[in-house]
Amino acid sequence: xxNHLNAEDATPxxxxxxxxQKLEADLAAGKHGGRILTRFPPExxxxxxxxxxxxxxxxxxxxxxxxxxxxxxxxxxxPEKESVEYVDAIRRDVRWLGFEWKGGEFYTSDYFDxxxxxxxxxxxxxxxxxxxxxxxxxxxxxxxPGRAGTASPFRxxxxxxxxxxxxxxxxxxxxEGSRVLRAKIDxxxxxxxxxxxxxxxxxxxxxxRTGKDWVIYPMYDFAHGQSDSMEQITxxxxxxxxxNHRPLYNWxxxxxxxxxxxxTEFARLNLNYTIMSKRKLLRLVEDGxxxxxxxxxxxxxxxxxxxxxxxxxxxxxAERVGVAKRNNVIDxxxxxxxxxxxxxxxxxxxxxVLRPIKLTVLNYPEGETEWxxxxxxxxxxxxxxxxxxxxxxxxxxxxDFKVEANKxxxxxxxxxxxxxxxxxxxxxxxxxxxxxxxxxxxxxxxxPNSKSGQDVSGVKAKGTLHWVEAxxxxxxxxxxxxxxxxxxxxxxxxxxxxxxxxxxxSLEIVSGCKLEPSLANALEETxxxxxxxxxxxxxxxxxxxxxxxxxxxxTLKDGWKG
RNA sequence: UCCCCGAUGGUGUAAUGGUAACACACUGGUUUUUGGUACCAAUAUUUCAGGUUCGAGUCCUGGUCGGGGAACCA
Numbered sequence: 001x002x003n004h005l006n007a008e009d010a011t012p013x014x015x016x017x018x019x020x021q022k023l024e025a026d027l028a029a030g031k032h033g034g035r036i037l038t039r040f041p042p043e044x045x046x047x048x049x050x051x052x053x054x055x056x057x058x059x060x061x062x063x064x065x066x067x068x069x070x071x072x073x074x075x076x077x078x079p080e081k082e083s084v085e086y087v088d089a090i091r092r093d094v095r096w097l098g099f100e101w102k103g104g105e106f107y108t109s110d111y112f113d114x115x116x117x118x119x120x121x122x123x124x125x126x127x128x129x130x131x132x133x134x135x136x137x138x139x140x141x142x143x144x145p146g147r148a149g150t151a152s153p154f155r156x157x158x159x160x161x162x163x164x165x166x167x168x169x170x171x172x173x174x175x176e177g178s179r180v181l182r183a184k185i186d187x188x189x190x191x192x193x194x195x196x197x198x199x200x201x202x203x204x205x206x207x208x209r210t211g212k213d214w215v216i217y218p219m220y221d222f223a224h225g226q227s228d229s230m231e232q233i234t235x236x237x238x239x240x241x242x243x244n245h246r247p248l249y250n251w252x253x254x255x256x257x258x259x260x261x262x263x264t265e266f267a268r269l270n271l272n273y274t275i276m277s278k279r280k281l282l283r284l285v286e287d288g289x290x291x292x293x294x295x296x297x298x299x300x301x302x303x304x305x306x307x308x309x310x311x312x313x314x315x316x317x318a319e320r321v322g323v324a325k326r327n328n329v330i331d332x333x334x335x336x337x338x339x340x341x342x343x344x345x346x347x348x349x350x351x352x353v354l355r356p357i358k359l360t361v362l363n364y365p366e367g368e369t370e371w372x373x374x375x376x377x378x379x380x381x382x383x384x385x386x387x388x389x390x391x392x393x394x395x396x397x398x399x400d401f402k403v404e405a406n407k408x409x410x411x412x413x414x415x416x417x418x419x420x421x422x423x424x425x426x427x428x429x430x431x432x433x434x435x436x437x438x439x440x441x442x443x444x445x446x447x448p449n450s451k452s453g454q455d456v457s458g459v460k461a462k463g464t465l466h467w468v469e470a471x472x473x474x475x476x477x478x479x480x481x482x483x484x485x486x487x488x489x490x491x492x493x494x495x496x497x498x499x500x501x502x503x504x505x506s507l508e509i510v511s512g513c514k515l516e517p518s519l520a521n522a523l524e525e526t527x528x529x530x531x532x533x534x535x536x537x538x539x540x541x542x543x544x545x546x547x548x549x550x551x552x553x554x555t556l557k558d559g560w561k562g
Numbered sequence: 563u564c565c566c567c568g569a570u571g572g573u574g575u576a577a578u579g580g581u582a583a584c585a586c587a588c589u590g591g592u593u594u595u596u597g598g599u600a601c602c603a604a605u606a607u608u609u610c611a612g613g614u615u616c617g618a619g620u621c622c623u624g625g626u627c628g629g630g631g632a633a634c635c636a
Contacts, residue, residue, distance in 0.1 A: 015576050043636050078635060135634055142632050146564030180634055190565040192632040201634035220636050243567060244631050320585065322575045327629050331573050334586050344599060379599065410597065419595050452595065464595050532596045560597040
């Protein structure tokens with residue numbers, strides 16, 4: 001191994017994850033003719049979530065890295081739970097993440113004819129049989145881990161009879177549940193999945209693509225590997241839960257003698273304080289615990305998008321999470337870090353006051369306004385400047401004033417002096433309290449020669465506050481979010497339903513917020529930094545020109561331990 | 563009870579028989595017209611017991627712990 005201690009420009013070789021290592025080895029060995037073709041195969045029975053985002057980044061990202069392509073394939077073999085709404089949402093989300101399915105768009109349902117032929121081939125070769133037993137009977141004969149199963153009385157039917165019976169199933173001549181087609185493998189196999197798995201079942205259910213054409217549908221195990229094979233997928237990457245399915249995957253491919261796609265499993269993403277199961281997310285939607293699949297608190301891609309997350313942040317997050325075979329639970333803070341890191345560099349800074357109280361500059365002339373220049377983003381020279389109005393009547397954040405404050409308090413309080421961001425230094429004069437004892441107004445004097453950028457006052461102000469000039473302010477509603485679940489692992493409590501842990505305070509709607517005037521024309525899909533408050537974007541569902549609604553994507557990191 | 567997989571700081575991920583590293587989080591400091599950012603520093607790691615080897619996180623054996631596995635779901 002070489003080492004580059006003395007080479008200053010030596011970029012450290014980034015180590016490869018185990019799949020990259022396999023890909024490089026396969027490429028070097030000339031496997032698959034040096035071709036890389038992966039696939040992303042969601043079932044259209046729900047919206048994609050952050051866990052899928054990782055899978056997408058892995059399958060699409062790896063193919064991209066090694067000059068290959070990726071297919072998008074909808075694994076639509078169970079018409080009961082699937083719909084075109086989900087198909088459309090999935091296409092939109094993958095594209096939004098920045099990936100194109102250059103290998104093509106496919107549907108397992110497109111292969112129903114071919115799959116049927118393969119089933120016949122299995123039957124003719126004596127590798128499959130029609131079983132007339134009930135689900136309960138079949139289950140009972142499965143045996144148990146460590147205990148062999150027993151053969152179905154129909155296991156040794158002749159191929160010709162099996163073919164006739166299976167054709168009857170296809171023609172819709174049998175009742176649902178009356179027959180299934182089973183692969184004939186080994187009822188004593190250590191892997192329960194190899195104990196003559198059911199591969200076709202009867203369902204008189206209309207399919208969102210094939211309509212009423214079919215009344216028999218292939219099971220996952222009979223459809224997935226063969227679909228991979230038909231598309232000549234070289235590397236079929238999936239999550240660890242399918243490890244037990246790999247022997248079956250390979251059995252069908254070798255028994256059928258079709259293209260040898262290969263399955264490799266990696267650990268799926270788990271995030272704390274949320275859940276990652278389409279079925280469970282669906283329940284949140286159906287029970288009205290959230291405002292749809294794209295509720296900004298949802299870990300769905302569409303929810304994150306509505307919340308203000310960027311594709312870049314999600315992809316960086318997936319990159320940081322890594323690819324390995326060990327089960328993991330990622331800290332939610334890593335996701336937030338990725339967002340802040342991205343937005344810090346790109347988000348325009350603006351000023352907004354969420355919980356306004358009056359800030360009156362006593363020594364500033366009444367009715368006068370001046371426009372002060374301010375930078376759009378200190379991290380980005382090219383973002384330029386804009387002007388914001390300043391006057392006698394301002395709004396300030398209620399929590400930036402305290403009647404009694406100690407030395408560590410940098411904000412406004414009796415005796416304190418602060419800088420108003422991009423404007424002047426002001427010093428406390430007085431404050432007004434209402435009958436409840438709440439402060440409604442703070443009065444200050446400004447120091448005229450302390451103007452931002454040309455400060456010759458010599459006055460030091462420890463703190464800097466955001467503010468908005470009152471006469472030009474724009475009203476808005478702002479939605480603040482907290483984690484959806486109060487428990488780090490809402491699914492990890494035996495005997496307790498995850499719905500019990502839904503955080504009742506995960507949404508806070510704040511109205512009467514005051515924004516600087518430029519925000520009247522806030523752009524959709526632009527995420528702004530509200531100075532000192534966090535990153536916000538207009539809500540795609542509720543925000544309208546006359547009624548602005550902003551979502552807070554994430555707060556700024558708060559280093560103040562006051 | 564049987565099969566498969568895994569185990570490295572708080573959380574992830576690397577080290578491919580040769581000095582256990584990187585990121586996030588946490589803590590402290592410097593800079594700062596965002597208590598942000600940036601920068602610096604500090605804390606903290608190989609599941610256990612044997613074995614092979616000059617040398618083991620890595621290989622072998624066994625244990626322990628964790629995950630997955632019996633659906634006419636995917």
